[in-house]
Amino acid sequence: MLVYLARWLILASVVGALAGLASAVLLLSLEWATDTRNAHRWLLWLLPLAGFAVGLIYHLLGKSVEGGNNLLIDEIHDPQRIVPKRMAPLILLGTVITHLFGGSAGREGTAVQMGGALADMVTRIGRLGPDERRILLMAGISAGFASVFGTPLAGAVFGLEVLAIGRLRYDAILPCFIAAIISDQVPALLGVHHTHYAIPLVPHFSIGIFAATLAAGIVFGLVGMVFAQATHGLSRLVKCLVKFPPLRPFVGGVAVLLLALLPGTDKYLGLGIPTIVEAFEKPLPLYDFAGKIVFTVVTLASGFKGGEVTPLFYIGATLGNALAQLLAMPIPVLAGLGFVAVFAGAANTPIASTIMAIELFGPEIGVLAGIACVVSYLFSGHTGIYHAQRIGHGKRGGKTDKTDSGIG
Amino acid sequence: MLVYLARWLILASVVGALAGLASAVLLLSLEWATDTRNAHRWLLWLLPLAGFAVGLIYHLLGKSVEGGNNLLIDEIHDPQRIVPKRMAPLILLGTVITHLFGGSAGREGTAVQMGGALADMVTRIGRLGPDERRILLMAGISAGFASVFGTPLAGAVFGLEVLAIGRLRYDAILPCFIAAIISDQVPALLGVHHTHYAIPLVPHFSIGIFAATLAAGIVFGLVGMVFAQATHGLSRLVKCLVKFPPLRPFVGGVAVLLLALLPGTDKYLGLGIPTIVEAFEKPLPLYDFAGKIVFTVVTLASGFKGGEVTPLFYIGATLGNALAQLLAMPIPVLAGLGFVAVFAGAANTPIASTIMAIELFGPEIGVLAGIACVVSYLFSGHTGIYHAQRIGHGKRGGKTDKTDSGIG
Structure with missing residues (x-):
């Protein structure tokens, strides 16, 4: 069990560090994109062209990764092939373009896909088998979610919970927790901070x-x-x-x-x-x-x-x-x-x-x-x-x- | 779905209120037992006799409920028969005797068994089928745990998590949450408070x-x-x-x-x-x-x-x-x-x-x-x-x- 712990500690920490780094880059890029769009409102007029660019990029280079989050979930349930490395840069680029020109979208898909793609890169380098690969992909999802929102425990459980409705399996619990907790540290270390939402007073239960x-x-x-x-x-x-x-x-x-x-x-x-x-x-x-x-x-x-x-x-x-x-x-x-x-x-x-x-x-x-x-x-x-x-x-x-x- | 919500809201609230009341009684009884034992240290000399009394009570009246928590877990996995009503008073009596004479034991077993027995009483009165009975028993476990420790969310998840190692099913999630949250309110309403443990400062992650x-x-x-x-x-x-x-x-x-x-x-x-x-x-x-x-x-x-x-x-x-x-x-x-x-x-x-x-x-x-x-x-x-x-x-x-x- 010590060997198991040491092995997953290393693998999940690496995935967590990479996913955290990717989320930090994403958060900084989105801050830049949002600031730039606010300073140059005319960028919105280019949104259709930006859309065409995103569509063309995915059409030419990204057909294999178009599934996005669903591709990751499918691979975990039913492993078919590796998650292409290009998923990470393509989704980052597509997301930044979307936000720079005013599209209404989020960022967890991007963080999760980068986390998943990076996790599968670690899978290949570490020559992991299909069972371990599945678990590392889940850790990548946890890590991406945790670091993009600054919520390590929610991220850890999200990676376990999102795969199926009405059921949660624990076999990836250690890697998901380690990866999520490590990844959450990275943006803060790089000076990237999350928005704070305040609920000043919660009324007593009645x-x-x-x-x-x-x-x-x-x-x-x-x-x-x-x-x-x-x-x-x-x-x-x-x-x-x-x-x-x-x-x-x-x-x-x-x-x-x-x-x-x-x-x-x-x-x-x-x-x-x-x-x-x-x-x-x-x-x-x-x-x-x-x-x-x-x-x-x-x-x-x-x-x-x-x-x-x-x-x-x-x-x-x-x-x-x-x-x-x-x-x-x-x-x-x-x-x-x-x-x-x-x-x-x-x-x-x-x-x-x-x-x-x-x-x-x-x-x-x-x-x-x-x-x-x-x-x-x-x-x-x-x-x-x-x-x-x-x-x-x-x-x-x-x-x-x-x-x-x-x-x- | 509204009918489902209303039905379980009522059932789980009743179980929660009963289990919370039982936990309040337990907490007060244990406070009394502990104070009495501290004031009369000689009670410890009667511990063997107290043990014989507990043993005799269970031997004569409690054979059907000796399984305790395990009986509840077994009934949820594999329903055989009803949980005897006597489980609640017997475990309460046995626990108070144990603590009054100095035995080293806990209280969650008592709270959980009272919660489970009360839930099965509600099952019989409400003429629930086996599927609903299973879920109400889980809600009873959640409610007992939540109210005895003052931890509603931990109690809710405990009822879902304790049944199996490495797997969690969500089909009882609403009843477990409702019962746990309601039950946790009862001791406080009756002026029974939980011990506060303080961790003044948690160091930064390193x-x-x-x-x-x-x-x-x-x-x-x-x-x-x-x-x-x-x-x-x-x-x-x-x-x-x-x-x-x-x-x-x-x-x-x-x-x-x-x-x-x-x-x-x-x-x-x-x-x-x-x-x-x-x-x-x-x-x-x-x-x-x-x-x-x-x-x-x-x-x-x-x-x-x-x-x-x-x-x-x-x-x-x-x-x-x-x-x-x-x-x-x-x-x-x-x-x-x-x-x-x-x-x-x-x-x-x-x-x-x-x-x-x-x-x-x-x-x-x-x-x-x-x-x-x-x-x-x-x-x-x-x-x-x-x-x-x-x-x-x-x-x-x-x-x-x-x-x-x-x-x-």
Whole structure:
């Protein structure tokens, strides 16, 4: 067992260090891209061309890695071939272009794919067998997630939890924890810091707050499901209507550009961190979550790169903000609950999301976050943003006729 | 899904409220028993007779519930019959007697068994089917654990995690969370409060602290395994040597009494909360953990009642205290890590234990607790304090020739 520990300590630390470094580069690049776009608003006019560029790059060089996160999940369940090294630089480039020109996307997909690709590089160098490879890929996912959000324990559990709905296996637990914890150290060491979200006061537990959290959890789950299904649906539609792949993000870029001509929609572009922070501080328009859904679904379904999770945080925080106004609840509390719970529903990762709430907002929110994330998870259906995710067990227990099959 | 939510909200809330009430009664009774014993030290001389009484009560009335926690776990995996209602009063009585006369035992077994028995009472009244019964029993375990320790999220995950090694299913996630969260409210509402353990300062992550945590995690896991195997081994031996069951705890009581005649062993009797608190504050003798192991193994293996977890907290905290002295690390930090990690190894519940560390000691300890608990879990072998626990997956991944079989 000592040999096992030493071996995985080294392998997972290497993956963690590499993934952490990659996340630091990503975070710095996105900061630059966002600052540059804010300083030069005209860049948005080039979004369709930027989309065409991203599409062309993936069409010419990236067909083997287009699956992205789903490719990683598929490889873990059912190893077919190696994850091409090019996944890491391509997704980084695609994401930076997406954000520089104003696409509404996230970054966890990028971090996770870089982590996975780097993990598979370590697999090849270390000549690992298929069982060990599977585990190292999971560690790469954990490490990417942990370091891009600054949430080591949530990242560790995310890598274990994301592969299947309703089931969690522990055989990768040590590598996932080590890789996530090491990777989380790297951005901080390089002076890259994460946004701080503040929930100044969590009310004491009461029937009222319990009921409000349950009700909000239902809405969070339904919205998470709508987001996931809208993205998959529009993606299929775009593939059907536009046959030449590089043209898809071009068309998507045109659509985002037209949408952004509407007044007040500027804040739905890019990562949207300032609006997420605002959602913890003051009442926002009730429809902000819907605006962000439209912008993100169009951006991602048409082929831009980045990921879904930061937009889901945005959607959740602004939706929580709106629900707080409707339910007469404290705005920061419901913004924080929405932040984690819409993601919990859309990604089917209730335990990682609950832990994330504690890591980001403090332990006082833990119980409410647990309720919101679990209820959201139950109400988001047997689908999610990662269509390669398997169904381990039906969410309500008992039978599901799709057990252990893909959910695409 | 709304019907599902409403149904389980009611069922789990009822189980949570009942289990929380039972835990409050238990906590108050144990406070009384401990205070009384401290005020009347001569009660210890009656420990053998008290043991005979506990043994006789279980021999006459409790044969059907002697399995305790293992009976509950078995019923969840493989439902055979109902959990007798008498489990709750018998375990409460047995535990209070054990503590009143100085036996070294815990209380989570009692809380969990009361939670399970009350859950099965709700099952019968609500005429639930076998699938729903299984889930409500898990909610009862979660609720008992959550309310006796004041750790709602750790309790919720414990109920999901304890059934099998290396695997976690989500189909009971809503009932477990609801029951745990509701039950945790009850003792506080009744003015029953939990002990507070303080870790004033957690050092920043460094290679040194990482290495020390890994090394400590190995020791925590091995000690957890030794504790579990010693308890099972001595229990088999006692059953072999002493044929009349009520005599077993009598003999055990004599042994504990003789051990307690040695100077300075007083602190190994009972729950031992004052020593656990001290372990966070100042250097203690390096052998305290071993003393507590001996007293607890003799007490529990001979048939006294209570549970293993608070003694495991004691063993872990004092062992961490000793390791801190040897490794020149901060005493409160290693005491806190030992507190959760020996338990994580002995019960095979690394995620619940990590969450427990955050709930009890604050989020700063989270990453170190995660490492210590996962490493301890890996080093504690494919066995544990609950012999009914199944092996879902081997801890190191790959094959285990005992998959999906009992581990007794």
